[in-house]
Amino acid sequence: MPIPIQIKNIRLQNHPSARSQAVATVPITEASKIISVDAFAAVLIASEKGKRCDGCFQIKSEDRLLRKCTGCGSYWYCDSICQNMDWKAHHKKICKQYNKFTSSNAFHSLASHEKLESLLLDHLLSQVSSITGRVDEEMSPLGIFMSLLPGPTVPNRDVLSVCGFEPPIQPDTVPLLYSRFGNNNFAIHSHLTTIGHGIFPLASRLFNHSCIPNAAARYIFSAGRPVRMEVIALRNISPDSEITIPYLDPALYQTRQQIFDLTYGFRCTCFSCHILETLGPIPAPPASSPELTSIEKTLRQFTQVESFLDGGLPVIPQTNIPLSMYCVFHENYITNLSETFSKASHEGHYNLALDSGTTLLALYLLIYPPNYPQTGIHLLELAKTAWNMTVGDSGMDYQTEQATKARVRVFLSLGRRILTVFGPEGDEDGPLREAETLQSLLDP
Ligand SMILES: [Zn+2]
Ligand SMILES: [Zn+2]
Ligand SMILES: [Zn+2]
Incomplete structure (x- = not known):
């Protein structure tokens, strides 16, 4: 089956055990940027709310005072540019219901990672509902997102039902989006400390995980723009070699296979996992x-x-x-x-x-x-x-x-x-x- 995605210096080709693999078509030198992709949806973790702009994720400082959304009083922005960007992307669908949603008993009964999930899902659904009609375009972020494989676990109905607003999208689409959500959701970090979570469909579609990856994602925050992920080559990558990134910390020696099974639905077959298997318990x-x-x-x-x-x-x-x-x-x-x-x-x-x-x-x-x-x-x-x-x-x-x-x-x-x-x-x-x-x- 042809793989339609065309990216400079990368080819998607068949993989013996995964769906596909991204391989370099030219020599890629250490430290070079392989792709750069905007977040399709992103949300700050609870402890960063009010400390960063909800639009561009830049941190508050003396030179960058944040102002509150007057509608909900719960979203903060550097300026009207960030606010307008966020408003158009999703906030206009969320603003009115945000406080009702986050003060509900249903929301409070969720675990903290589920709260974050439901908020990110809210952003995603609002974003999707603003761009219905483009779902069939293969290279659009939504088209790529819908082409991802669903995760292995049944979506948590509580998170779905708590998700506050009812977007004007096909109700059937919501579980389809949600099932692709847990396994395609990246921790956004600043200086390697997690500050948010986001969806970057192209990166999900292209790169497989390895516990000994040759590339890694870094995040760029700039005024008036969504968070950007850049995938950087950690070492020289020769043509026809697969480009891989870590989906989780390779130091999780004992729990990583279980996380792959439960959250991602694959077994890692990298060299490190192979060695780990030979070590036994x-x-x-x-x-x-x-x-x-x-x-x-x-x-x-x-x-x-x-x-x-x-x-x-x-x-x-x-x-x-x-x-x-x-x-x-x-x-x-x-x-x-x-x-x-x-x-x-x-x-x-x-x-x-x-x-x-x-x-x-x-x-x-x-x-x-x-x-x-x-x-x-x-x-x-x-x-x-x-x-x-x-x-x-x-x-x-x-x-x-x-x-x-x-x-x-x-x-x-x-x-x-x-x-x-x-x-x-x-x-x-x-x-x-x-x-x-x-x-x-x-x-x-
Ligand atoms: Zn901003
Ligand atoms: Zn608001
Ligand atoms: Zn591995």
């Missing part, structure tokens, strides 16, 4: 600290994290993993290690912070693909921690200070390199800017 990390220390040592040796800190970052194959190290793939292990690092760094226990942070870096190298943005952010955090150590310890001798500064330089240059590949996303003053500031402190 993942043991819980030990509770005793000598055993943990020995596992940390094995992990650091396996990834050679200390020896490469002088050069570039190596690619660590997930093969021949020692049995004693299996528990590092337990989700509790990464959670505990991340907590130890952030707490120690925050409280000024710098030796513990640098030690646990280096072990965490070793783990990131093992579980994330090269140039994965989370690794870049972590390297920046390590650089900041080492820098704070030199500033915070006034009794530090000259040699230790120079050695610690040398570590800052290494963490910073490795981190900046990765963050530059991913590029800036979301709000201004992100991690790339922080890295520049730290660099100027280091080498004034």
Whole structure:
């Protein structure tokens, strides 16, 4: 069957187990933008309401005061341009009913992720009802959205029935839209922190998931425009290779297959999932600290994290993993290690912070693909921690200070390199800017 979607530098072709795959038709270089696509519908998470423009998602600041929609008092905008854009797209259908809808018992009885779903569904339905008649156009966002495969789970009727307004669209269409919703819904982030959810039909149609993806989505907010997703190549992609993105955090070693089954309706067959299958059940990390220390040592040796800190970052194959190290793939292990690092760094226990942070870096190298943005952010955090150590310890001798500064330089240059590949996303003053500031402190 021909696949009608035509995108520059990408071809959709058959895939042995998925519906199709997007392959590169030309060499795609690391850090280049593969596609750029506007949100078809998007909604802020509850904690960001009133802090950002509901139209363009830009954050409130001294230079950007937000004004309230006088109709509902619950949507906020930078200016009349954002407000008009949102009004035309969906808000004119929602404004009058929004408060009744969100104060209803039915809405309150939903779990918080279902509340967000029902609001996004509201935006989607309003958006669709404004553009009926274009549903058959294959390349329109709605046409592409309707061509997506429905998710594996039966839509939650409560979310549907709570969804406040009755749009002038075919009632039969609502479940069709809703069934394509849970599995085609992206977390929108700024500096990798989730601030909203959105639907980007073209990205859903093109890219399959991989736990070792060669591309990733970043989000751009600009005045008077809907949120834009840009898919960026994390490394060089050769012609005829598949382009993949992560649908969820590859660190979810234990739960990811279950999420794929329940939410997305596929089994991931990437190399990492294949290795995971050969490992069998993942043991819980030990509770005793000598055993943990020995596992940390094995992990650091396996990834050679200390020896490469002088050069570039190596690619660590997930093969021949020692049995004693299996528990590092337990989700509790990464959670505990991340907590130890952030707490120690925050409280000024710098030796513990640098030690646990280096072990965490070793783990990131093992579980994330090269140039994965989370690794870049972590390297920046390590650089900041080492820098704070030199500033915070006034009794530090000259040699230790120079050695610690040398570590800052290494963490910073490795981190900046990765963050530059991913590029800036979301709000201004992100991690790339922080890295520049730290660099100027280091080498004034
Ligand atoms: Zn705005
Ligand atoms: Zn309103
Ligand atoms: Zn996988």
